[in-house]
Amino acid sequence: MKRMNIGLLGIGTVGGGVFELLKLNTQEIQRKTSTDIKIIVVADKNISRAKEIAGTSIEITDDAFKLVEDKKIDVIIELIGGTGIAKDLVVKAIENKKHVVTANKALIANFGNELFELAKKNNVTLAFEASVAGGIPILKSIREGLAGNKIEWVAGIINGTTNFILTEMRERGISFVKALSEAQSLGYAEADPTFDIEGIDAAHKLTILASLSFGIPMSFKDVYVEGIKTLEQKDIQYAEELGYRIKLLGIAKKRDKGIELRVHPTLIPEKRLIANVNGAMNAVVVKGNMVGPTLYYGSGAGAFPTASAVVADLIDISRSSKVPSYGFENSKINVIPIYKIEDVICGYYLRFRVTDKPGVLAEITKLFGDKKISIDAMLQKEPQEQESEADIIMLSHLAVEQEINSIIHAIEALAATVGKVIKIRLEDLSK
Amino acid sequence: MKRMNIGLLGIGTVGGGVFELLKLNTQEIQRKTSTDIKIIVVADKNISRAKEIAGTSIEITDDAFKLVEDKKIDVIIELIGGTGIAKDLVVKAIENKKHVVTANKALIANFGNELFELAKKNNVTLAFEASVAGGIPILKSIREGLAGNKIEWVAGIINGTTNFILTEMRERGISFVKALSEAQSLGYAEADPTFDIEGIDAAHKLTILASLSFGIPMSFKDVYVEGIKTLEQKDIQYAEELGYRIKLLGIAKKRDKGIELRVHPTLIPEKRLIANVNGAMNAVVVKGNMVGPTLYYGSGAGAFPTASAVVADLIDISRSSKVPSYGFENSKINVIPIYKIEDVICGYYLRFRVTDKPGVLAEITKLFGDKKISIDAMLQKEPQEQESEADIIMLSHLAVEQEINSIIHAIEALAATVGKVIKIRLEDLSK
Numbered sequence: 001m002k003r004m005n006i007g008l009l010g011i012g013t014v015g016g017g018v019f020e021l022l023k024l025n026t027q028e029i030q031r032k033t034s035t036d037i038k039i040i041v042v043a044d045k046n047i048s049r050a051k052e053i054a055g056t057s058i059e060i061t062d063d064a065f066k067l068v069e070d071k072k073i074d075v076i077i078e079l080i081g082g083t084g085i086a087k088d089l090v091v092k093a094i095e096n097k098k099h100v101v102t103a104n105k106a107l108i109a110n111f112g113n114e115l116f117e118l119a120k121k122n123n124v125t126l127a128f129e130a131s132v133a134g135g136i137p138i139l140k141s142i143r144e145g146l147a148g149n150k151i152e153w154v155a156g157i158i159n160g161t162t163n164f165i166l167t168e169m170r171e172r173g174i175s176f177v178k179a180l181s182e183a184q185s186l187g188y189a190e191a192d193p194t195f196d197i198e199g200i201d202a203a204h205k206l207t208i209l210a211s212l213s214f215g216i217p218m219s220f221k222d223v224y225v226e227g228i229k230t231l232e233q234k235d236i237q238y239a240e241e242l243g244y245r246i247k248l249l250g251i252a253k254k255r256d257k258g259i260e261l262r263v264h265p266t267l268i269p270e271k272r273l274i275a276n277v278n279g280a281m282n283a284v285v286v287k288g289n290m291v292g293p294t295l296y297y298g299s300g301a302g303a304f305p306t307a308s309a310v311v312a313d314l315i316d317i318s319r320s321s322k323v324p325s326y327g328f329e330n331s332k333i334n335v336i337p338i339y340k341i342e343d344v345i346c347g348y349y350l351r352f353r354v355t356d357k358p359g360v361l362a363e364i365t366k367l368f369g370d371k372k373i374s375i376d377a378m379l380q381k382e383p384q385e386q387e388s389e390a391d392i393i394m395l396s397h398l399a400v401e402q403e404i405n406s407i408i409h410a411i412e413a414l415a416a417t418v419g420k421v422i423k424i425r426l427e428d429l430s431k
Numbered sequence: 432m433k434r435m436n437i438g439l440l441g442i443g444t445v446g447g448g449v450f451e452l453l454k455l456n457t458q459e460i461q462r463k464t465s466t467d468i469k470i471i472v473v474a475d476k477n478i479s480r481a482k483e484i485a486g487t488s489i490e491i492t493d494d495a496f497k498l499v500e501d502k503k504i505d506v507i508i509e510l511i512g513g514t515g516i517a518k519d520l521v522v523k524a525i526e527n528k529k530h531v532v533t534a535n536k537a538l539i540a541n542f543g544n545e546l547f548e549l550a551k552k553n554n555v556t557l558a559f560e561a562s563v564a565g566g567i568p569i570l571k572s573i574r575e576g577l578a579g580n581k582i583e584w585v586a587g588i589i590n591g592t593t594n595f596i597l598t599e600m601r602e603r604g605i606s607f608v609k610a611l612s613e614a615q616s617l618g619y620a621e622a623d624p625t626f627d628i629e630g631i632d633a634a635h636k637l638t639i640l641a642s643l644s645f646g647i648p649m650s651f652k653d654v655y656v657e658g659i660k661t662l663e664q665k666d667i668q669y670a671e672e673l674g675y676r677i678k679l680l681g682i683a684k685k686r687d688k689g690i691e692l693r694v695h696p697t698l699i700p701e702k703r704l705i706a707n708v709n710g711a712m713n714a715v716v717v718k719g720n721m722v723g724p725t726l727y728y729g730s731g732a733g734a735f736p737t738a739s740a741v742v743a744d745l746i747d748i749s750r751s752s753k754v755p756s757y758g759f760e761n762s763k764i765n766v767i768p769i770y771k772i773e774d775v776i777c778g779y780y781l782r783f784r785v786t787d788k789p790g791v792l793a794e795i796t797k798l799f800g801d802k803k804i805s806i807d808a809m810l811q812k813e814p815q816e817q818e819s820e821a822d823i824i825m826l827s828h829l830a831v832e833q834e835i836n837s838i839i840h841a842i843e844a845l846a847a848t849v850g851k852v853i854k855i856r857l858e859d860l861s862k
Contacts, residue, residue, distance in 0.1 A: 021579055021721050028581045031646055116756040126756060129576070135722035137576020143758030144575075145560070145568020148452055148742030150459045155860055214767075215462055215759030222769035235782060235855060238824045242808050244780075244857070251858065253775075258768035260775045267780050267826075267857035273728060274860065276707060283726075285860060290452050291566035291729060291739035293860070295714075297704060298725030308722035311579030325547040325557060327574030328646030336645075337689035338653035344684075344691045349675075349698050351666060377673050393669045395698075424666060426675070426698035427682065429586055429705065429716060429724070 002035040004318050007067045007098075008042045009089055010079040014103055014130075015042075016053045017303030018077060018310050029311070031332035035318040037311075039077075043067040068093040075317060077310060078102040083110050094118050094126065101313040103130035103306055109207035112218040127313035132205040133158055133282045135305030136298040137312065142212045142286055149288025151213035153253040155266075156284035157277050158205040160300045161196035162228050162248040164188045164280040166265075170236050170245065171278075176229065188280055198227035199248065199263040206250030209284070210261055214254060219261060226264035239267050245275040273297075342402040347376065347426035350394045350404075352411055353418040356383050360416040364392070367407045373399045389418050395426060433466040435749050438498045438529075439473045440520055441510040445534055445561075446473075447484045448734030449508060449741050460742070462763035466749040468742075470508075474498040499524040506748060508741060509533040514541050525549050525557065532744040534561035534737055540638035543649040558744035563636040564589055564713045566736030567729040568743060573643045573717060580719025582644035584684040587715035588708050589636040591731045592627035593659050593679040595619045595711040597696075601667050601676065602709075607660065619711055629658035630679065630694040637681030640715070641692055645685060650692060657695035670698050676706040704728075773833040778807065778857030781825045781835075783842055784849040787814050791847040795823070798838045804830045820849050826857060 008015055019039060022029070029037060043064035044050040050060045061067060068076055068089050076093040080086040083106050090107065093100050094115070102108070108115070108128050119126040129139050133156065142151065157163050161183060168179040180197065183189035195201045203223040211218050228248050239246050244267040253260040268275040273295055277283040282300025287293045299305035354360050361380075368375055374397035381391040396404060408421045439446055450470060453460070460468060474495035475481040481491045492498060499507055499520050507524040511517040514537050521538065524531050525546070533539070539546070539559050550557040560570050564587065573582065588594050592614060599610040611628065614620035626632045634654040642649050659679050670677050675698040684691040699706040704726055708714040713731025718724045730736035785791050792811075799806055805828035812822040827835060839852045 017721075025579060025581055025721070029579065032578050112756075119756070135577075135719075136725055137572050140576045141568050141572065144747060144754060145571045145743055146566075146739065147463050147746040147758060148456060148460065148739050150456055155858060212758050214765070215757055215763060216765055216767060219769050224772040224775075231855075232853070234822070235780070235853060238782060238810060238812075238822070239780065239855075242810060242824070242826060246855065249858065255770065255776070258770050260770045262772060262775060262856075265855050267778070267855060268860055272860050273704060273707060276704060287862075288566075288739060290448075290456070290735040290742075292736060293862075294567055294727070294729030296725070296727055299723050304721040305723060308577065308579045308719060311721075312576055315578040316575060323575060325543075325550070326646055327578060327643050332646060334645070334647055336647060338650055339686065339689050339691045341655040341693060344655075344693060345686070347698070349666070349670065349673075351669060379669060379673060381669075391665070391669070393673070395673060422663070422666060424662075424670075424677065424696050424698060425693075427586060427680065429699055429703050431718075431724075 001030065002318070004035050004037045004314070005072055005074050006037065006039045006077060006314070007070060007073040008039050008077045008079070009064050009067065011042050011044045011050045011053050012079065013303045014306045015079045017307035019054055021304065021307040021311055029315065031328045033315055033318045034329050037314055037318060041067050041070060041073060064089055065092060068098065069096050073098060075099040075101060075314060078104060081106070083107050087111055090115060091118065094122050094124055097122055097124055099125045099127070099317050101127045101310055103310060105131040105201070105204040105208060109204040109218055109220040112208070112211065125317055127316065128208070129313050130306050130309035132208050133284055134298070134300040134302065135308040136282060136284065136296045136300065137309070138284050138296050139208070139212055141296055142209070146286060146288045146291060146294070149290045151254070152287045152289055153251065154209050154213050154284060154286050155249050155251045155274070156209065157247050157274065157282055158250050158284065158300060159196055159202040159248060160280035160282055161189045161193065163277065163282070165197070166228065166246060166248065167278040169233060170240070173233060175233055176231055197229055199225040202248060202250045202263045206252055206261060206263055209250065210252035210259060213252060213286070214259060216259065222261055224262040224264070228265055231265050243270050244268060245270050247275065342405065344401050345398055347398055347428065348396040348404050349424040349426050350396070350408065351391060351422040352420070353389050353391055354416045355418065356388050356390050357416050360414070363414060364411060367410050368396065371403050371407060373397060373403060373407070432461065433749070435466050435468045435745070436503055436505050437468065437470045437508060437745070438501060438504040439470050439508045439510070440495050440498065442473050442475045442481045442484050443510065444734045445737045446510045448738035450485055452735065452738040452742055460746065462759045464746055464749045465760050468745055468749060472498050472501060472504065495520055496523060499529065500527050504529060506530040506532060506745060509535060512537070514538050518542055521546060522549065525553050525555055528553055528555055530556045530558070530748050532558045532741055534741060536562040536632070536635035536639060540635040540649055540651040543639070543642065556748055558747065559639070560744050561737050561740035563639050564715055565729070565731040565733065566739040567713060567715065567727045567731065568740070569715050569727050570639070570643055572727055573640070577717060577719045577722060577725070580721045582685070583718045583720055584682065585640050585644050585715060585717050586680050586682045587640065588678050588705065588713050589681050589715065589731060590627055590633040590679060591711035591713055592620045592624065594708065594713070596628070597659065597677060597679065598709040600664060601671070604664060606664055607662055628660055630656040633679060633681045633694045637683055637692060637694055640681065641683035641690060644683060644717070645690060647690065653692055655693040655695070659696055662696055674701050675699060676701050678706065773836065775832050776829055778829055778859065779827040779835050780855040780857050781827070781839065782822060782853040784820050784822055785847045786849065787819050787821050788847050791845070794845060795842060798841050799827065802834050802838060804828060804834060
């Protein structure tokens with residue numbers, strides 16, 4: 001098997017996530033790449049914490065500059081952040097002909113132009129999917145998936161902290177100050193939340209989205225930035241009365257003479273999908289001239305979602321060009337059984353008609369009880385005037401389909417039941 | 432400039448869209464690929480229609496089998512559809528060492544396994560992004576963007592016709608039969624709608640999604656399929672009372688002993704984003720073990736969205752491996768101006784407080800009228816008890832920001848106005 005040796009700069013939250021992901025999904029990744037992607041050296045100021053996360057079987061150093069020159073390393077993952085030492089290290093790594101994968105939006109938004117030049121000159125890849133919207137593959141979608149389009153505009157909820165705060169303000173009617181302090185106590189906002197709430201983090205990401213959408217240089221200094229600090233509760237309410245939600249959006253829009261680049265609180269019609277993106281989630285709408293509007297939604301931060309994007313970049317590098325048709329190597333396609341419909345597990349909506357007699361409901365709920373299947377909700381409609389029959393609707397909890405089928409047969413066999421039971425499956429889709 | 436010569440099989444709706452896209456976006460695509468991607472031969476049974484669409488300057492033939500052997504052609508686009516002649520042509524094209532791009536879901540779902548083998552043997556690419564969910568880059572997202580994950584499940588609204596019908600049934604309270612006939616008269620459903628409403632089209636697409644998600648062979652024959660023909664209006668209403676929407680979902684889910692593969696009407700909690708995907712739009716939720724749930728939304732059909740996916744595949748092939756950092760070639764990065772915030776154009780929410788005197792509103796609306804800026808909505812709140820001041824909220828139509836700023840100054844200068852005007856920007860995001 002091919003081998004790809006990784007040097008990891010910084011093993012904090014995200015670094016730990018990448019480490020964990022590569023361990024957990026080793027086999028699956030090898031099915032997709034025929035490559036053994038392995039972190040072999042970690043550099044971190046905090047050696048004891050690094051040892052705790054990475055174990056003692058791999059090399060740990062506090063000399064990051066030595067690591068980026070290490071001859072046995074093919075790819076550097078930079079997770080230090082900021083534009084100080086991280087920049088020096090990325091430059092050194094590239095000059096040493098190493099591919100670099102980074103989640104560092106500030107670095108790319110401020111110094112992307114020169115770093116990409118340098119990478120090209122040294123014939124290596126500088127990959128940065130994780131720098132925007134965490135685990136959502138938004139950069140790949142713009143750069144490759146929508147490459148046939150002229151992009152007309154991009155608009156995104158690209159900062160989870162502020163979206164969490166705005167969601168709390170709306171749903172619970174609390175002030176910005178209260179929502180911020182709750183976000184801090186829940187770990188959604190940092191002790192110093194300036195970068196997030198003043199829109200700077202979003203502006204970094206918007207800079208990157210705009211460059212890829214329009215093929216323009218990174219233009220961070222030209223982004224207009226307005227945060228959410230001054231947003232009042234009453235404006236959220238008035239907006240709602242008028243049919244709108246307020247979101248902190250990053251917007252990049254092409255016009256005849258140039259590009260609009262701006263981050264600010266924005267009213268959006270409530271029926272737009274992106275208006276309904278709540279909590280700490282991210283979403284980006286990309287409007288292509290051919291495809292129309294498309295939307296990408298998911299977790300924009302956190303150890304594992306960010307790691308997902310970092311590792312996608314590693315896999316891209318390992319595949320160099322040929323992505324296999326299935327995404328898995330041809331020899332690794334598994335033939336595994338497909339469940340028969342009787343054996344699938346989901347929730348169920350059942351609707352049936354019963355004559356309005358005492359004791360019927362007890363009989364029916366007992367059928368569920370006997371099979372140990374919970375009823376999540378029930379609706380009994382009043383019989384229409386001059387009728388003695390009523391519709392009953394039941395939502396079951398997760399169950400194997402054949403168990404539900406046998407309950408259905410039993411319900412249909414009851415004296416009180418009129419006609420057939422209508423069955424529709426139910427999926428929660430939350431986890 | 433590099434040249435990529437295309438042979439197009441079938442110039443119907445989608446073929447015409449591809450033709451149009453390559454013409455409209457030539458320059459943008461060359462900025463991204465440094466390749467001149469050109470359709471040089473079209474094969475179609477209907478030569479006069481083909482000439483109408485493609486003009487007379489390119490070769491048009493009714494002998495598709497000759498085209499796939501044509502030595503000057505690098506890539507074949509197959510847009511004939513079905514598994515008859517289309518399959519023979521794709522096989523022949525591959526055997527003649529031509530890359531193939533197809534939108535043909537039936538072909539891939541039924542014969543993908545053998546066709547990918549054949550493509551591998553002949554060292555060419557068989558690309559099929561357009562076969563699932565039209566312009567949404569969902570296959571690339573699964574295969575590359577989420578490659579670091581074990582996919583746990585995929586659930587999608589992957590048939591626009593049935594989603595349109597279900598949306599009409601819910602929003603207008605009409606029956607399936609009525610909604611279908613309206614869909615037909617609007618062109619959303621075909622004269623023979625069997626493939627769509629019985630779930631077969633969705634099953635083809637689900638087959639493909641499952642193969643890429645789990646690395647399993649195409650297993651179309653094992654998909655459980657249930658359409659929407661028997662769905663009654665009252666079940667849509669009852670579901671709604673219970674907080675759910677009914678959608679035709681394709682679901683692929685990994686369980687301990689195998690995979691669930693099923694297409695059927697499904698209740699989904701109304702607060703899930705995918706429950707709010709309406710009309711003919713498509714959306715797919717992919718749950719990775721690291722990234723969590725991610726969602727991809729856009730147009731699932733139509734000439735241009737499908738063409739967008741076809742051309743993305745062409746661009747992938749032309750780029751072979753090196754996707755440039757910005758998605759655009761380094762030499763083609765444009766330096767174009769970024770608008771100052773005073774010059775951006777959007778809608779505006781203005782809130783201010785006025786003393787409750789006659790004539791104030793007229794004065795204010797005149798300020799808008801003088802600048803020819805429309806007011807889209809207005810909200811005047813009753814003064815609180817014992818107060819003589821009231822909040823006024825106005826939503827303006829699109830306007831240049833400095834015009835709005837001057838209106839704001841004028842409002843603030845009015846004798847009746849108390850304090851400052853709060854301004855929040857508004858974006859419609861629909862087009």
